[in-house]
Amino acid sequence: MGDLIRLPFNPLTYDAGGAPYLDFYMHKLKKEHRIPLDTVAEQAIRRQQPYVADRWPSGSPWLFPGLFGNASGTRHYAYATVVRRIDVWVDQCKVLDEYGQPVRITPHQFRHTLGTRMINEGVAQHVVQRLYGHESAEMTTVYARLTDQTLRQAFDEWSSKRVNIHGHVVLYDPGDEATWIKERLARAKQTLPDGYCGRPLQQACPHPNALA
Known part of the structure; x- marks a missing residue:
């Protein structure tokens, strides 16, 4: 402002x-x-x-x-x-919060809202960085608070393109929240040199976090 x-x-x-x-x-x-x-x-x-x-x-x-x-x-x-x-x-x-109390809005909040919305709508973070004139990516990271809906949409799109070792598309139920949570855990626990393991997280695997 x-x-x-x-x-x-x-x-x-x-x-x-x-x-x-x-x-x-x-x-x-x-x-x-x-x-x-x-x-x-x-x-x-x-x-x-x-x-x-x-x-x-x-x-x-x-x-x-x-x-x-x-x-x-x-x-x-x-x-x-x-x-x-x-x-x-x-x-x-008469802008009120979830408790019915009056909300105070500062001019700088408009900037934060715009930056967050742009990232949630698919604008690349480095583009937002240049638009905002930030010297480093760390300054823009404050706006990179993706909503659950955005994360889920990106996950669904990515998952629909996965294939197994035989070249067959790996299917899952996009509406299954448990699958979503399991996948996020698997990404953290079972990273591989060329991607992520598609086996169920409950199964033992000798290769998690392999370096070669």
């Missing part, structure tokens, strides 16, 4: 194909950054620009100038104002 309220009046750039991008300075990491935008975000920026031009005819360096005590337009929107307005919005929407 700190980067958002400091966006310059015109933060948009376009590639050779006319696709929009947002150029801005990441203050936390102290570097310039560029991310792709969809048309909804692009249009929102284009609507904001004439509003700023009308209210501050002499011009403002910011896309979001402070609304009060800012006749010159030289100050950007205040972070505390964003927090207050989100609090009011959440209160008006």
Whole structure:
């Protein structure tokens, strides 16, 4: 949010194909950054620009100038104002937790939610890392909290493609939760040089965790 309220009046750039991008300075990491935008975000920026031009005819360096005590337009929107307005919005929407208590939402939670949703919807972690401008994969790992549904879907897809030593497809019941749990345990206990053993976990095997 700190980067958002400091966006310059015109933060948009376009590639050779006319696709929009947002150029801005990441203050936390102290570097310039560029991310792709969809048309909804692009249009929102284009609507904001004439509003700023009308209210501050002499011009403002910011896309979001402070609304009060800012006749010159030289100050950007205040972070505390964003927090207050989100609090009011959440209160008006009557957002409650599972116990019926009011929920407090911080601006940074939107970033965490987006990152987690993108990974759960199949966006590769290294793509999210670049989108968020993280210097290392460890910074992005905080968003890699896959839901049970996502894990199960990936497992089902993987399992449907397994074959045994005779080349026959190994079948299992995707709706059997016990099979799912057993498989996760087997992966941890019976790893092999070229993959994972498909024998039932209860059977003895002389080759678990073999190195050669």
